[in-house]
Amino acid sequence: MSSASDAFLSLDWGRLAPVLIVLxxxxxxxxxxxxxxxKARRPxxxxxSLLAVVAAGLVTLMMALDPDKxxxxxxxxxxxxxxxxPMAMYLQLAVxxxxxxxxxxxxxxxxxxxxxFTPQAASVPGSEYEDQARRAGLVQTDVYPLVLFxxxxxxxxxxxxxxxxxxxxxxxxSLPLYLLSGLARHRRLLSQEASLKxxxxxxxxxxxxxxxxxxxxxxxxxxxxxxxxxxxGQHLGMDPILLVGVILICVGLLFKVGAVPFHSWxxxxxxxxxxxxxxxxxxxxxxxxxxxxxxxxxxxxPTLEWDITPALWTVAIxxxxxxxxxxxxxxxxxRMLAYSAIAHAGFILTGVVTFTSEGLTGSLFYLFTYGxxxxxxxxxxxxxxxxDAEGHMRGEATSLDQWRGLGRRxxxxxxVFAIFLLTFAGIPLTSGFVGKFAVFAAAFGEGAWALGxxxxxxxxxxxxxxxxxxxxxxxxxxxxxxxRGGLGVGxxxxxxxxxxxxxxLIATLVLGIVPGWFLDFTGDLSLLVVP
Amino acid sequence: MNDVAILAASVNxxxxxxxxxxxxxxxxxxxxxxxxxxxxxxxxxxACSVMVTMxxxxxxxxxxxxxxxxxxxxxxxxxxxxxLFVFVxxxxxxDISDSFVxxxxxxxxxxxxxGAGLLAVLVAAALRATLPTFKGPDNFNLNLLDRYEAGWSExxxxxxxxxxxxxxxxxxxxxxxxxxxxxxxxxxxLIIAAMGAVVLTHRDRLTKSIRQGDLAALRIKHxxxxxxxxxPGVYAxxxxxxxxxxxxxxxxxxxxxxxxxxMRGQMARLTGVAQDLLPGDVPPAHRAIGAPELPEVPDGAxxxxxxxxxxSPPPAEPEGGEAK
Amino acid sequence: xxxxxxLVLACVLFAIGGTTVxxxxxxxxxxxxxxxxxxxxxxAFLAFSRMWxxxxxxxxxxxxxxxxxxxxxxxxxxxxxxxxxxxxVSVDDESLLRH
Numbered sequence: 001m002s003s004a005s006d007a008f009l010s011l012d013w014g015r016l017a018p019v020l021i022v023l024x025x026x027x028x029x030x031x032x033x034x035x036x037x038x039k040a041r042r043p044x045x046x047x048x049s050l051l052a053v054v055a056a057g058l059v060t061l062m063m064a065l066d067p068d069k070x071x072x073x074x075x076x077x078x079x080x081x082x083x084x085x086p087m088a089m090y091l092q093l094a095v096x097x098x099x100x101x102x103x104x105x106x107x108x109x110x111x112x113x114x115x116x117f118t119p120q121a122a123s124v125p126g127s128e129y130e131d132q133a134r135r136a137g138l139v140q141t142d143v144y145p146l147v148l149f150x151x152x153x154x155x156x157x158x159x160x161x162x163x164x165x166x167x168x169x170x171x172x173x174s175l176p177l178y179l180l181s182g183l184a185r186h187r188r189l190l191s192q193e194a195s196l197k198x199x200x201x202x203x204x205x206x207x208x209x210x211x212x213x214x215x216x217x218x219x220x221x222x223x224x225x226x227x228x229x230x231x232x233g234q235h236l237g238m239d240p241i242l243l244v245g246v247i248l249i250c251v252g253l254l255f256k257v258g259a260v261p262f263h264s265w266x267x268x269x270x271x272x273x274x275x276x277x278x279x280x281x282x283x284x285x286x287x288x289x290x291x292x293x294x295x296x297x298x299x300x301x302p303t304l305e306w307d308i309t310p311a312l313w314t315v316a317i318x319x320x321x322x323x324x325x326x327x328x329x330x331x332x333x334x335r336m337l338a339y340s341a342i343a344h345a346g347f348i349l350t351g352v353v354t355f356t357s358e359g360l361t362g363s364l365f366y367l368f369t370y371g372x373x374x375x376x377x378x379x380x381x382x383x384x385x386x387x388d389a390e391g392h393m394r395g396e397a398t399s400l401d402q403w404r405g406l407g408r409r410x411x412x413x414x415x416v417f418a419i420f421l422l423t424f425a426g427i428p429l430t431s432g433f434v435g436k437f438a439v440f441a442a443a444f445g446e447g448a449w450a451l452g453x454x455x456x457x458x459x460x461x462x463x464x465x466x467x468x469x470x471x472x473x474x475x476x477x478x479x480x481x482x483x484r485g486g487l488g489v490g491x492x493x494x495x496x497x498x499x500x501x502x503x504x505l506i507a508t509l510v511l512g513i514v515p516g517w518f519l520d521f522t523g524d525l526s527l528l529v530v531p
Numbered sequence: 532m533n534d535v536a537i538l539a540a541s542v543n544x545x546x547x548x549x550x551x552x553x554x555x556x557x558x559x560x561x562x563x564x565x566x567x568x569x570x571x572x573x574x575x576x577x578a579c580s581v582m583v584t585m586x587x588x589x590x591x592x593x594x595x596x597x598x599x600x601x602x603x604x605x606x607x608x609x610x611x612x613x614x615l616f617v618f619v620x621x622x623x624x625x626d627i628s629d630s631f632v633x634x635x636x637x638x639x640x641x642x643x644x645x646g647a648g649l650l651a652v653l654v655a656a657a658l659r660a661t662l663p664t665f666k667g668p669d670n671f672n673l674n675l676l677d678r679y680e681a682g683w684s685e686x687x688x689x690x691x692x693x694x695x696x697x698x699x700x701x702x703x704x705x706x707x708x709x710x711x712x713x714x715x716x717x718x719x720x721l722i723i724a725a726m727g728a729v730v731l732t733h734r735d736r737l738t739k740s741i742r743q744g745d746l747a748a749l750r751i752k753h754x755x756x757x758x759x760x761x762x763p764g765v766y767a768x769x770x771x772x773x774x775x776x777x778x779x780x781x782x783x784x785x786x787x788x789x790x791x792x793x794m795r796g797q798m799a800r801l802t803g804v805a806q807d808l809l810p811g812d813v814p815p816a817h818r819a820i821g822a823p824e825l826p827e828v829p830d831g832a833x834x835x836x837x838x839x840x841x842x843s844p845p846p847a848e849p850e851g852g853e854a855k
Numbered sequence: 856x857x858x859x860x861x862l863v864l865a866c867v868l869f870a871i872g873g874t875t876v877x878x879x880x881x882x883x884x885x886x887x888x889x890x891x892x893x894x895x896x897x898x899a900f901l902a903f904s905r906m907w908x909x910x911x912x913x914x915x916x917x918x919x920x921x922x923x924x925x926x927x928x929x930x931x932x933x934x935x936x937x938x939x940x941x942x943x944v945s946v947d948d949e950s951l952l953r954h
Contacts, residue, residue: 016712023719029724081712122734124940132737142730149723156716164915165713171922172720175929179727182933192937198944199933200885203926204876207892210919211869214896214912218662218862218903237661244656256869551857558864560950565871565891574881584868588894595861597913600920605896612890612927619883619931627895639878644935646874653866661857663906702917710914716923717921724925731932798930 012409015084018056018092023152025052028125028147037283045429046107052148053103056155057096064089065501081165083225083295087525088159090364091291095158095284098371102280105379106147108496110393116274116382117143117183118191124164125188129247140183142205144397146176147280154284158291162224163213170209170256174202177281186395194272201255201265209252215245216300219352227304246300252297256289257382258345260318270338275396278334279378282341284370290348290367294360302328312353316453324458328404328465328473333381333398336465337374340424343462344370350455351439354446360436360526365519369423369431369511376504378422380413384488397488400472407474410490415474416505421470423508425463430513438519553594574620578613585609599699620628760786774799859904869895872890882944893923909941 025048032044064086101148109115123130153173177266182195202295207506218224220231254261256300268379270278302306323343332334348370351363384406397403407414422424423432436459443452511518567580593601613702702762707715750757761784764770765777775798776787788798857941868891875888904912938944 019716023716026719027722030722081710120734121730122732122936123938129734129737131864133735136737138735138737141728142726145726146723146730149719152716152719164710164918165716168713168716168720168918168922171926172716172723175720175723175926176728178929178933179723179730182731182936189940192933192940196882197939197945199930200876200889201884203886203889203930204873204892206926207869207872207896210893210896213915214865214899214903217900217912217915219660220908221903221907223915236628240656240660241662244653285935336924497878501912541886554857554860558860559866562867562871565868568884568887568891569871569875569878574884574918577887579886581891584891585894588898591861591864591898592901592916595905597901597904597916600897600901600913600916603917603920607924608890608894612924615927615931616883616887619935622935623944642874642877645877648874650866650870653870654863656861657859657866662862693886698913702913705910710918713918720925724928727929728932729867731936765871836906 008249017154018060018096019069019082022052022155025049025153026145026148026152029148030041033142033145040418041141042139042329044139046103049103049144049148050100050104050107053100053151055097056151057100058092060089060092062155064093078302081161082156082159083161084159085526087294088291090285090525091158091367092155094287094368094371095151095154098283098287098375099147099280099370100374101379101504102276102283103144103147104496104500105276105279105375105382106143108382108493111492111494112183112493113137113392114393115139116185116276118185118188120326123416125192138245143183146180147240150176150180150206151281151284154288156188156289158295160292160295163216163227163228164223166295167206167210170206170252170292170409174206175287176257178202178278178286181269181281182278183277184272184274186473187272190272191274192272194269198269198273198423199266200527203254203470205255205262206246208255211336212245212248212250212252215241215248217245218247219417220423225299225373230304232300233340237516241430241482242300243306243308246304247311248297250293250308250312253289253293254315257286257293257349258319258342259315260322261463263322263342266342267335267338270341270515271332271334271398274348275378275382279375279382282337283374284376286341286345287367287371290352290363294352294363298355302355309353312349313448313451316346316349316353316451319343319349320454320458321346324462328461330465331400333400333403333405333469334378334396336376336400336469339379340412340462341374342464344424347436347439347455348459350443350448350451354448354451356442356446357441357526358445359439361519361523362435362440362442363439364516364525365431365511365520366435368522369435369508372504372507373420373423376501376508377417377424378419379501379504380417383413383493383497384410384471385491386485387489388486394485397485399484400469402485402488403469404472404487404491406472406488407410411488416501418470418473419505419508423512425466427463429509431508431515432516433487434512434519448478550594553590557587557594559591561591562567575617575625578617578620581616582613584611585613597698599702755785760784763789769799771799773797858902858906862899865895865902867897868892878948882937883931885946886930886934890923890927893919911936920935 001041013115021445029045029048032048034040036044046053052274063084071243090107106116117140118130119136119140120133121140123133150173151177153169153171156169157173157503160169178195181198182192184191200412213223216228219238220228222228222231237439255265262399270282281495284517297312301312315491323339323341323346327339329334329344330339350365351359351361351366353359381396381398386402388394419430423430426436436455440452440455443455561584564580564583568577568584569581571577585604589601589604589609590840592598592604600841747757761776762847763772763776764774764787773788773792775783785793785798872888872891872895875891876885879885879888899911899918900912900916900919904916905911934944
């Protein structure tokens with residue numbers, strides 16, 4: 001038993017390094033905001049953020065490849081708040097990869113120097129001061145430390161060892177996202193509204209999560225996940241308490257994942273937030289939240305006296321159905337992708353709730369590839385802008401009407417987006433197909449016919465609305481009336497978004513064409529969790 | 532395992548009478564205040580009722596053998612968080628009240644039913660479980676983690692003896708021994724909060740700020756009065772803001788009263804204020820040295836606020852020209 | 856019996872907070888409901904902490920208080936920023952986002 005003074009010395013700094021690098025860079029970013037002169041702030045912040053995420057990813061990769069580290073996931077010191085088993089490291093790598101691509105999209109700006117964020121967040125939209133700020137060329141560089149803080153929380157969330165660290169990590173990853181959602185450059189009213197809605201609903205979900213932690217603590221006397229797992233097998237007469245606690249925790253986590261009936265924030269926030277932030281948020285939050293959900297489900301649920309898997313199946317089915325059905329009628333491309341994100345959450349949930357290692361394999365694979373494809377997809381959306389009469393670039397052209405004939409105007413962007421849509425639809429030769437196949441195969445193999453059939457049906461229906469976008473882009477004729485806001489045009493930027501999109505595209509195609517090695521890898525990981 | 536049986540059967544004190552007394556007095560107050568939060572229409576009433584709830588909970592925390600947390604509850608929650616709420620309420624309007632018009636029909640009743648349903652489920656689970664009774668106040672020990680690492684059965688024997696730590700020391704020990712990294716991350720959370728507040732509310736200055744030197748230069752350039760106008764009121768008689776100052780010749784200095792009051796017609800009449808200062812009654816000794824003889828002026832002071840220009844005063848007076 | 860009393864009180868407070876979030880239209884009052892829910896969780900943590908005789912629950916309540924303070928700062932900043940734009944704090948007037 002180490003005394004308090006030894007605690008800091010006994011911390012395994014190696015394991016903590018990725019999280020510390022990212023959080024430390026975030027704090028350094030705050031200092032940069034304070035001390036670096038305005039002209040130099042943006043380049044310094046961008047370089048700092050990119051280096052931090054790359055370094056964190058490399059350190060995690062090194063630890064993952066080191067056999068000693070993999071063998072001992074939990075350090076012997078009781079002060080260690082992280083459980084870095086291979087699955088946690090995989091999820092952290094996925095978060096780092098998606099965060100890196102997301103940061104590239106966030107850091108990009110048009111050749112005129114407009115980035116995606118409002119020049120001064122404290123200005124009232126439409127006021128004289130806001131115009132002055134825009135003409136003065138102010139840039140809100142506080143965005144980068146906030147993104148790094150969110151990434152730090154996302155690295156910590158799936159690797160937390162106890163419920164308390166998980167709660168703190170949940171807040172650390174959520175608060176910057178609430179703030180960032182309100183910082184859009186164009187359509188600021190929508191953005192601020194999205195920020196408030198995200199905040200109120202997210203805080204409520206955190207409160208549910210916390211209440212569940214209290215009940216689980218009450219039933220087991222433990223806050224660590226392993227301790228809880230050991231205790232759930234005991235019948236203490238307190239099982240109702242444990243059951244309620246687990247359900248409340250799942251409510252909080254399902255909100256973060258975007259599952260029905262806690263999905264109402266997703267379309268509004270995805271639509272209102274600045275597009276680069278939407279891409280970052282969609283990918284990384286889902287990875288982190290599913291990681292935490294996996295931990296909770298696999299440590300607490302199997303040994304419960306009551307079987308809550310039917311409830312979880314219902315949630316998965318509803319999520320897939322609602323995401324698909326409501327997504328079909330959407331006319332705005334960001335909202336459409338938001339509902340598709342809900343449907344994908346349902347698919348990933350299908351793999352998780354089968355409680356088999358095959359399902360888990362499929363879900364882990366799906367998470368990684370979906371994250372990269374999402375960042376790529378939203379990166380493309382960030383590049384399609386409205387142009388006003390004088391040729392100035394305005395906001396993103398998000399209405400589906402404005403995407404008509406994009407194949408002629410910006411063939412490269414349209415083709416890339418088409419490939420991302422095919423991934424979302426699950427067409428063979430894309431990574432989306434492999435992920436879906438793995439998940440549904442696991443569902444059928446486990447005998448979860450309802451899950452599998454609903455999943456296939458929803459995939460078919462969803463494919464319809466993805467194909468509709470492809471048709472509109474490439475094969476649509478002239479519409480009856482011109483689109484409001486004019487047709488969308490691909491805008492020229494400084495190139496970072498294109499880099500991110502290219503990487504995402506390559507990953508999507510490679511993992512779609514030769515997925516075997518990656519599937520084996522995630523299979524090994526899942527066997528460690530679900531023997 | 533039989534350790535749980537040990538836990539359940541261990542010697543402890545059930546709720547003492549004093550504690551029951553505290554609970555059954557404070558708990559209804561807390562629930563009523565929370566109900567006021569739900570029901571009252573005025574935002575300030577809700578803020579005050581939430582404060583009552585927080586303080587009541589602090590009482591309960593102290594009763595639950597967590598005096599450190601009771602104090603922290605008052606200091607942080609009531610003292611800092613609720614004060615922030617009250618400040619924001621002051622900013623947005625103290626007397627705002629909710630409109631209870633529903634955008635979705637029946638939303639209020641659906642909300643109430645969902646809340647009642649949640650309450651029913653939670654209370655049912657709470658009542659259905661059999662919970663061991665409380666430990667006595669001296670039985671706090673360090674966390675169960677030690678027991679797992681030391682081997683459960685040995686530790687549980689030591690567990691039932693007197694606690695090793697008093698309340699703040701015990702909490703501090705666990706905090707810095709078992710959760711130091713979580714504390715570091717919580718620090719980051721506070722940084723995020725501070726940054727967020729600055730991002731959303733700080734405005735950079737974009738236009739050049741006009742300082743005193745610039746103002747004085749502008750005034751001289753346009754030939755307006757450079758010095759401040761004289762203060763209102765009459766020395767040793769009245770210093771009210773609506774009483775005009777009187778120059779040595781007995782005339783009212785209009786610019787000494789704020790223009791808002793002048794425009795509203797609220798400048799005080801000198802006749803009611805200082806009878807002996809009416810023009811013509813100024814003793815010769817009080818006149819400025821070198822001042823010319825006064826012309827005849829009619830009885831009564833000028834009417835308030837009629838904007839009559841004061842005569843151009845003698846050059847000895849410092850207040851030259853018209854004030855802006 | 857006594858733990859149950861505190862637990863039921865925590866449930867009641869949580870449910871009242873939850874209902875406030877669902878029913879009330881003023882975003883500041885909704886946020887106060889969320890704070891009430893967090894306090895209910897704190898009460899549950901402390902009651903269970905005393906039941907088990909360990910200080911973990913008290914530590915959890917401590918962390919919750921710190922986190923709640925940070926959340927309040929961010930939340931009120933967002934509400935104030937929205938108020939500057941719209942001159943209202945009603946949740947209803949947020950109707951630009953419609954399905």
